[in-house]
Amino acid sequence: MQSFTILTSVAAPLLRNNIDTDTIIAIHRQVGTNIRGKLGQWCLGSLRYRPDGTEDPDFVLNRAPFRGASIVLAGQNFGCGSSREGAVWALQEYGVSCVIAPSFGDIFFNNCFQNGLLPVVLPEPTVIALAAEAQTGAAVTIDLVDTVVVAPSGQRYPFTVEARRRTALLKGLDEIGTTLAEAGRITSFQTRDAAARPWIYHIGEAS
Amino acid sequence: MAPKTMFAKIWDEHVIDDFGDGVCLLHIDRHLLHDLNGSRGLLELKRRGIPVHNPELTFATPDHGVSSAPGRVGMNANGTELLESLRRETTDAGIRIFDLNQPGQGIVHVIGPELGLSLPGALIACGDSHTCTHGGIGALAFGIGTSEMGHVLATQSLVQRRPKTMRVTFNGKPAPHVLPKDLILHLIGQIGAAGGTGYAIEYAGEAIRAMGVEGRLTVCNLSIELGAKIGFVAPDQTTFDYVAGRRFAPSGPLWDAALAHWRTLPSDPDAVFDQEVVVDAAAVAPQITWGTSPEQVLGVDGMIPDPAAEPDPSRRSAMQAALDYMGLAAGTAIAGTPIDWVFIGSCTNSRLSDLRDAARAVGGRTVAAGVNAWVVPGSETVRRDAEREGLDRIFTDAGFQWREAGCSMCLAANGETVPPGQRSVSTSNRNFVGRQGPQARTHLASPTTAVAAALTGRISDIRQLGR
Ligand code: SF4
Numbered sequence: 001m002q003s004f005t006i007l008t009s010v011a012a013p014l015l016r017n018n019i020d021t022d023t024i025i026a027i028h029r030q031v032g033t034n035i036r037g038k039l040g041q042w043c044l045g046s047l048r049y050r051p052d053g054t055e056d057p058d059f060v061l062n063r064a065p066f067r068g069a070s071i072v073l074a075g076q077n078f079g080c081g082s083s084r085e086g087a088v089w090a091l092q093e094y095g096v097s098c099v100i101a102p103s104f105g106d107i108f109f110n111n112c113f114q115n116g117l118l119p120v121v122l123p124e125p126t127v128i129a130l131a132a133e134a135q136t137g138a139a140v141t142i143d144l145v146d147t148v149v150v151a152p153s154g155q156r157y158p159f160t161v162e163a164r165r166r167t168a169l170l171k172g173l174d175e176i177g178t179t180l181a182e183a184g185r186i187t188s189f190q191t192r193d194a195a196a197r198p199w200i201y202h203i204g205e206a207s
Numbered sequence: 208m209a210p211k212t213m214f215a216k217i218w219d220e221h222v223i224d225d226f227g228d229g230v231c232l233l234h235i236d237r238h239l240l241h242d243l244n245g246s247r248g249l250l251e252l253k254r255r256g257i258p259v260h261n262p263e264l265t266f267a268t269p270d271h272g273v274s275s276a277p278g279r280v281g282m283n284a285n286g287t288e289l290l291e292s293l294r295r296e297t298t299d300a301g302i303r304i305f306d307l308n309q310p311g312q313g314i315v316h317v318i319g320p321e322l323g324l325s326l327p328g329a330l331i332a333c334g335d336s337h338t339c340t341h342g343g344i345g346a347l348a349f350g351i352g353t354s355e356m357g358h359v360l361a362t363q364s365l366v367q368r369r370p371k372t373m374r375v376t377f378n379g380k381p382a383p384h385v386l387p388k389d390l391i392l393h394l395i396g397q398i399g400a401a402g403g404t405g406y407a408i409e410y411a412g413e414a415i416r417a418m419g420v421e422g423r424l425t426v427c428n429l430s431i432e433l434g435a436k437i438g439f440v441a442p443d444q445t446t447f448d449y450v451a452g453r454r455f456a457p458s459g460p461l462w463d464a465a466l467a468h469w470r471t472l473p474s475d476p477d478a479v480f481d482q483e484v485v486v487d488a489a490a491v492a493p494q495i496t497w498g499t500s501p502e503q504v505l506g507v508d509g510m511i512p513d514p515a516a517e518p519d520p521s522r523r524s525a526m527q528a529a530l531d532y533m534g535l536a537a538g539t540a541i542a543g544t545p546i547d548w549v550f551i552g553s554c555t556n557s558r559l560s561d562l563r564d565a566a567r568a569v570g571g572r573t574v575a576a577g578v579n580a581w582v583v584p585g586s587e588t589v590r591r592d593a594e595r596e597g598l599d600r601i602f603t604d605a606g607f608q609w610r611e612a613g614c615s616m617c618l619a620a621n622g623e624t625v626p627p628g629q630r631s632v633s634t635s636n637r638n639f640v641g642r643q644g645p646q647a648r649t650h651l652a653s654p655t656t657a658v659a660a661a662l663t664g665r666i667s668d669i670r671q672l673g674r
Contacts (some may be wrong), residue, residue, distance in 0.1 A: 022641060028619075028620075051646060082336045084244070091470065110351070111354065115354065162226075162228040163226075175355055175358055176255075197468065204455070206455070
């Protein structure tokens with residue numbers, strides 16, 4: 001997994017609410033067994049391109065200096081909808097490493113941490129204030145070491161991340177490897193649990 | 208002991224390790240795989256040389272990519288590739304697959320409860336956001352991404368952050384022609400598509416208790432459209448009667464032990480929820496969406512709202528963008544809007560009770576000229592049961608297409624799309640931009656409201672059509 005420590009970038013204001021995973025990456029761009037590396041150009045495709053396939057010059061990511069921004073400032077419930085991790089991959093392949101929003105779709109939020117994309121939750125008025133400053137193209141800094149967002153004006157907005165997830169992001173730790181390192185806990189849990197709830201483990205087929 | 212919610216009882220029972228900050232390692236009792244991404248998780252494990260921890264607790268079926276054409280002729284190349292890789296990788300890993308034409312195949316959220324794999328009190332994960340559906344049986348079930356799928360395959364566990372709890376109480380008795388789908392769409396309209404974000408939702412109240420298990424599965428299915436990745440209903444006698452005797456449900460002494468445990472699961476009377484919402488179910492009308500988010504919904508007898516009346520600028524521009532995409536005018540009645548397609552299916556509304564409701568609403572009438580109307584049963588078993596009852600004939604006699612089990616036009620991953628610019632009334636759960644195909648326009652509704660549209664060629668009020 002990619003590690004995340006400190007990021008300074010222009011931040012693209014995209015303040016609409018409920019930007020869903022289908023909007024982030026259309027399903028027909030992510031069907032198949034080998035899609036990685038091909039998603040960036042279709043990230044937010046229905047917003048970036050018009051129906052005839054040409055770029056919409058009014059869309060923020062098609063305007064200087066926001067093209068290729070590494071930070072997106074979004075509205076409520078960003079990444080709502082499907083569980084498809086393609087939404088995170090598409091953002092990363094486009095170049096986004098951090099999304100700041102008042103709230104996130106729960107599954108998308110987890111998927112971000114699995115891939116080293118940092119979702120930052122800040123209150124809505126703060127996101128709006130940041131967007132107003134970022135509008136000029138001035139850079140925003142995300143500091144995961146000190147868990148603070150620094151606005152172009154120097155104003156500091158602290159945010160919270162669960163300690164375990166912060167450590168994993170800072171070090172780029174892989175969760176499967178971390179859990180497997182203590183796999184004994186799982187088998188002993190299952191032994192205990194199978195005595196308490198045997199019907200979970202003994203799946204018979206009715207004839 | 209302090210009173211506990213059902214959510215807390217089930218969560219606590221599954222904690223393998225507590226990392227603090229509400230983050231826990233949880234045991235996953237059942238893991239379900241489907242063709243769209245199941246093999247991706249298995250291939251990743253294989254690449255890393257990690258074995259599947261509990262293949263016997265994992266089950267797979269193809270649903271998203273398969274054709275729903277009768278006889279499944281003309282499967283597209285993507286669907287075939289996904290199917291073949293799912294077959295190969297599950298076989299290699301020793302995971303049971305319910306394959307095409309076998310009882311057990313179907314939309315993953317239809318087959319779990321149907322086979323007795325999804326059980327009250329179980330913790331269920333699947334690489335699909337509508338996994339919340341299984342909450343209708345009294346399980347805690349939620350969707351996961353591909354990386355998390357790899358984690359479950361490798362460890363039969365997941366690291367999760369504990370959500371807050373919300374109880375939604377549906378009081379009263381719904382009016383005739385108001386179905387479970389209408390109740391949940393109405394709720395989404397009331398509290399918004401982000402209203403449940405960060406919560407696990409328990410659905411309660413008279414209207415839920417009176418509902419069959421299949422209706423509860425429909426309600427829970429749309430939890431994710433509220434932003435909640437978990438939604439569930441406490442198990443009761445209705446649940447136990449539904450589960451008893453299913454193919455993989457416990458039997459004999461295991462059933463007795465399970466039942467005794469399941470009876471302890473409901474929230475204690477004084478349990479405290481982080482948030483409470485109350486809905487008057489008796490006041491809900493048949494619902495239909497007008498926009499590109501499930502929260503953009505209204506009674507089928509209502510007027511399309513005017514963005515000019517919305518004070519919040521970002522909401523106003525989202526409304527206008529939705530109206531432009533949908534090709535609708537503000538301030539006009541939604542009823543009477545001409546439609547091109549009707550899709551009855553998806554993990555929301557493709558179970559036997561849905562098809563019975565729809566068939567009854569057809570009432571011997573025929574599909575309007577120029578409308579393509581499809582009925583896609585949720586599983587092979589639903590298809591066979593419906594055919595045994597003669598429901599397929601009711602649909603085909605009326606001019607509907609009767610198809611094979613799968614996701615089909617719900618998300619069009621199999622190439623079954625609504626053509627650009629055309630308008631569909633669909634019993635599925637998402638009306639996002641492009642969901643049923645690029646530029647397709649989707650109106651979400653219940654099975655009987657979908658039938659009303661098919662028969663009249665317009666968005667119509669089933670209450671005025673009779674039956
Ligand atoms: S029916 Fe639709 S929502 Fe349900 S699992 Fe299939 S694609 Fe997803």
